Amino acid sequence: DTIIYARPQDADSLDAHKVSTTISFQVMQQVYNTLFSLDDKGGIHPGMAEKWQVSDDGLTYRFTMRDGVMCHDGSTFDAAAAKWNFDRVTSPETASPNGSSYGEVASTAVEGKDLIVTLKAAYSPLPAFLGGVLSIMMCPSAIQGEDVTAVGTGPWKYVSWDRNNELVLERNEGYKNVHPLIKNPGAPYMKRLVFKTIPEGPARMAALRSGEATFAEPSLADAAELKNDPEYKVYTAPLSGQQAYVAFAHKIPPFDDPRARRAVGYAIDRNACVDIGFQGLVEASACPIAPGLVGHDGAKCEEWGTTYDPDKAKEILAELGYGLDKPLKAIFSVSQLQGWDECHVIIQQQLKEVGIEAEIETRQFAAWVDHMSKVNDMTEGTPTIWTMGMSGVDPDYLVFLWQRPGYANQGIEDATLDGMLREQRALTGEARTAKLLDIQRFLLENGYEIPLFSPGWFWLSASKSNVDGFIQIQVAMPLFNDVQIKE
Amino acid sequence: MTAARPAAGAPLLEVRDLAMHFPVRRGLLQRTVGHVRAVDGISFALAEGETLGLVGESGCGKSTVGGLILRLLEPTAGSVLVRGRDIAHLGRGELKPFRREVQMVFQDPYASLDPRQSAGAMVAEPFAIHSLAARGEIRDQVARLFDRVGLRREHMQRYPHEFSGGQRQRLSIARALALNPRLIVADEPVSALDVSIQAQVINLMTTLQRELGLAYLFISHDIAVIGHISQRIAVMYLGKLVEIAPRATLLAGPLHPYTEMLLNAVPIPNPRLKRKHQRAVASEVPSPLNPPTGCRFHTRCPLAEARCRSAEPVLREVRPRHHVACHLR
């Protein structure tokens, strides 16, 4: 009656306002809840809040709290508690990495069961974000000074934590589920949930095989094998919201020319990456917006963007004065991650076939960001191609990426694009979707982004086949409410 | 030869009030916790072509005197004058020519030869350092030196471990001779050798002296050897000179009780002369770290009186050319 989930790293903290790493959220998702919940199409459903209303100017939101949401310490999670979360996470002192998902909050107020939030600028993705793990809400009693005690409203209660070793949760007996993707209406079936840290891949596999772990993240090597083994199940986070892509230091010639960028796009066979690099366990994805999010439209993206066509790539390159005999020399700047490494080698090979000699340069992620920030701003130097990935519960991350300066300075200095990115925030429904498609069309036609695949990180897990009911929602969050182990 | 231009009338070597106190450093910060008074104020002179024997017990400071004369050590006090010129003030450039005048044969013939250098290379080294010979001629010069000390030319290819003790000592001598010095400080050159080899080396040294007009400061603890080779003998005890006199005078009539003891202790190779000497009491040489007050010998002296414990005797000339440092003489 215990679920043991073996992961390569441990959570940093259980303070939902202070950390934003997936590995931390995986735990917090169990202990805390969100105001809303999302279904597999991106539809917004009640969570701790029942419903919301937004003013016509899109600046004032009224959230109505659901009755009887109980914290693990017995207190009630009400509008005041929600306000406390809003206030703390958006306060500059908190230095929260998650503040951005709340939009630019001007003020908050409580009116009976309602929380009223006033924004400085329209921010239509707010309800969606409030259904995502980034906007997890803690009970105010969780924070005493600098210490965190993980008091939440979620299906699991915090028991103990031996950092870097194991984090133990037990089921919240009084839990009432409203999440649309969870079938179990009450408390989880299993009694305990233990997150165990086992850094080395083969060791995690050993733990899974020996039964020491119920779930483990296998290495790709093992996953492919397990997939064909009836004794095991492999899970691949279909709703991850993750999107991997190739992009360019687009100010350095020749990649300041859309033709050159698209040539790279034609040279790359994303299916080879998926089949060889990822052993067929992920999906090729041609859109800047990840599958499962609003605005993703695979067919349109393929039309606007590039698909594998080496001859066309060669043709364009010849136009630009490059060829197999006079290759374009470039740097392929990447950071290390399983599956991606293999993919990089494959891309390198494919580029070579059309006359681009890209030298792989691996960096530690932090150093990679720093390096790219510089390279993306340069107008001359070695042509640089790079890979990155982005995830979210809402496509609003396009702003973060492409509005200048953009993450690691990749933002494009283009007024049209900036305008579209700003506008989509004020739109809702069909209008927003259309705007998002426009943005993607712009990015693809200009070859700024060459989407590769989805998902890309923290997406793989496996269990024995007698384990049932495990699901993964947006941002690769696992849910254990329905999990049952057959004897 | 620019350095050490002879000052008129100055002896080849003069040592004045020479003292060497080794700081005893301990611990990580290497703080000085005391001094080994290895040499504690000695004076003597050595003429051109003369041999002065320096005798004394192990650890009394003989090798230290040698090191000071070659300026391998910086003295705590006093001066060493070579032809009237104080070597303490020689700068870097002047030191080299000085090295050509004074050379040393080291105490341990094996340890003082670089185990990884062939004999030829070793003897050639001084030529190279002092640019005494053109590159092509060095080999000839070395060969000539080998002849001179009685080594065969083929020996140039050998390494020190392939030589016998006597040959090693010859090698050291050849190396010292390479610079054509006027004075050789020979630090126990024969004490590691057995009698037949010892005779060979001593004979070699006397021959060289006769032929080249060398002066020797001959250090040994074997008074029989010293007696054989020296014209004058100086006796050291715990960093001090206690007696210095011409050979015959000293051997015939030692004045210092320590010299007497030393002479007495030498076994005579004649079984019929088994002497009825009094049993020596096991007495230890005091530590130079903490030498006795007064006369340093008083702890072992059969004749010691009260004043020996308090007052330090000075070296006086009690008979012509016979100096001794003892209250009782």
Next chain:
Amino acid sequence: MAADTVRPILSIRDLRVTFQGGLGLAAAVDGVSCELQRGETLAVVGESGCGKSVTALSILRLIPSPPGRIAGGAIEFDGRDLLALAPEELYAVRGNAISMIFQEPMTSLNPVLSIGTQLTEGLIFHKRLGIREARERTVEMLRLVQIPDPEARLAQYAHQLSGGMRQRVMIAMALACEPRVLIADEPTTALDVTIQRQILDLMVELKERLGTAIILITHDLGVVAEMADRVAVMYAGKIIEQAPVDGLFDHPRHPYTRGLMAALPRLDRLSASGEEGRLNEMPGLVPSIYAMPPGCAFAPRCPFATSQCHAEEPAFEELSPGHYAACWEAGRLP
């Protein structure tokens, strides 16, 4: 003393010790025979490298092996062949019935064990004494060798003692089990005359008290003259002359022994005459054991050598009662 009437305590017969060197197999000791009587002091002299130490080490089977090997002969101690003993029997002899003092007092004591430990372990092992008794006995021994304040010394280490004291500790260690034979390999070479004097005195005294037979290895003829009853002269792995001490000094029969005596700088003669002169040197060197000449090994350096000497090895013959020498020309020497 009639040597042949008493059974010797130690007798070496035709001992041959070889070393496997980089240049081939060589005999460091080649057919050495000699006997040691009870209570006697036998001095062994000879040039460096002639095999004195190897002979001594062979008695206790301490030859480093490889490269050394006792290739032949017999060593009988009190009627038992030491070379045939099983390891346990050998251990019981070493340091107990026969003990040894080495040339280098500086390095022959273990620098990291206390004097007490090193002195008592032999007693504990051989005499099965308890620690307390062993310590008492040790203190007694140290007192005997005139070490001041012996109790305090037990806790000290070798480096805290002077050279003379170290050698005395070595002697105390060798004598602790009251051995019947003491082998002293150049016990005073590393020491000064004044200290040497003390050590020699001590050995004489101990010998008188305990009746120990001594093999004294040295190249100092002065020491020989003072200490020995009988002398064996070695050259190139063989004994070439053996005689009572007076006989040897009065009338050496082998040219090598003569050369040795002549080469000595002698204080007694010097101080009398006061004149300096050349020492009589023997030309040449001891032959390398890897390249032994045929015939008499000394022939290449011998002023009296004849063609016979270069071709045939001379026999070891008794020339006068108790005086043996191996020289073709012994009878004809001036």
Next chain:
Amino acid sequence: MTNYIIRRFIVAVAILFASIIGVSLLIHVVPGDPVIMMIAQNSNPSPEQIENMRKALGLDRPVWEQTVIYLGKVLSGDLGRSIFGSQSVAMLLFDRLPNTLALAAAAMVIATGIGLPLGFFAAYRQGTWIDSVLMVGAVLGVSIPQFWLGLILLLFFSLTLEWLPVASGDYRSLLLPAVTLGVTYSAIIARMTRSAMIEVFTEDFIRTARAKGLPEALVLRRHALKPSLIAVVTIIAVVFGYLMGGAVVVENVFAWNGIGRIALESINRRDYPMIQGFILVFATVIVLISILIDLAYAWLDPRITYR
């Protein structure tokens, strides 16, 4: 002696300070910063929000100022809090340090436990085929990557034999990581022991001990071992630091909960206070070990005295 130890400590503290200052300067010039890592995975803040986060963490100040502030805090006994999740650096490190020390100590015990006798034996049989085999073994020992040996052992003992859990986190699972680490260093120690022993075997005092009639085993154990340990201890001192460093790899393989893992993670994401704290602890251990080793010298070799 006390005096000496006190002086050693003063120098040690000076080195620690130098290390802290050195590492503080170093980590700030290394590309990448913690804020980037905080937002790397899921959040997408605006540039102003990023600036705010930097300010809140004090990262907007000049490097020297941050270093001085940090030093001030260290002097008042505060090692700060992790940028990621704000747990106390001191608490976490001191909580984990015993694990790493236990691992390092166990590895050292195994390394010496294997290396010493093997080196001893090889020296005793110098030049024979046994000696050669042991030398090849030593080469194998240093050439096998630790992660490889570790994984093989892990898979063998936990999957094939089912004797040990993959990650129990308790002292049962100290064995395999310690063996893994120990094997590498046992090879080095074996070689050092061998050469030290060979030198000691030629010493006169060994002959003295034999001449005393002591059985060969006793001669070796009592007379030859201790003097050769002096050389071995030197190499142990040098090896210990590398062993602490090597612990990072092995802690990962065996999920052993030591400071090595914290180090790697903190460095990867530029968790400055954590890195600084780690270096402080790591350097302290290293410096203390070298003091201990020096004291061990004095214990092994009475000729060495410190005053």
Next chain:
Amino acid sequence: MAATAPPYDPTNVAAEELPRTRWWRRTARNRSIWLGGVLIAVLAIVALLAPVLAPYDPTKLAAGKRLSPPSWEHAFGTDEFGRDIFSRVIHGTQLTLYVGVVAVGIGLLAGAAIGIGAGYAGGWVQAVLMRGVDFLYTFPDILIALGLVAFLGPSLTNAMVAVGISVVPYYARVTYSVVLVERNKPYFEAATAIGAGWPRLVVRHLLPNIVPPLIVVATLGFSAAVLSAAALSFLGLGAQPPAPEWGKMLADGRNYIARAPWILVFPGLAIVVTVLGFNILGDGIRDVLDPRQRREVR
């Protein structure tokens, strides 16, 4: 015995020869030199002739079926991309030798220089240098590597420099202890007495006497250097994919340890053989360098 003895010469220990001839003879007779030399020579040839010797292009994807075990077509099997491991190992020789030799070289040279400087000069120079070594010793190699990327940028060479720097304390301490022993030996003083200046003292007298123990230490350091250079590859240091550097092949293949062990075994064996070769050769060189031909210090 007498019949076969050579003509007698009392001082003739060995026939006198020119030093060079003797050196060559000693070298030629040394079994370790032969064995180690042949091993290293084979490696060098493999390194140089890799394109000729390797049956496949080492970076060509899908040269064979993915993850196929050793077979006739693929002697060492194939990796996860279907690349031929045999060809990769062969092509990796040059790169790996380069990594190991340069990293060890840097550590050894810098360490020896510091050790010699400290041991020779003594006094405050010694204090400063050795405290500096202690200081360096408190930095884990990963931090040193990061600092280096910061200043020099990522590259294989910088990885080797980083590994080299991180082992400097090791070599410095070993050298220092040897130098202390040597410089207090009388031959050193004797050389001073004939007027040798410090360059000569260090180069002619100190170096030849400290090289042999360092050879031993350095040959053991080779594999450690290759493995740690590989461990740093994720920092952007070290060989970059798809370069077939052995250490990197080992590091990348670790997830296949159970499924396709040959991916790890063959590069691992290659490292072992190389280290063994260097070790044996080092032993031989040490013997040859030592005119006494003692086989003591290892």
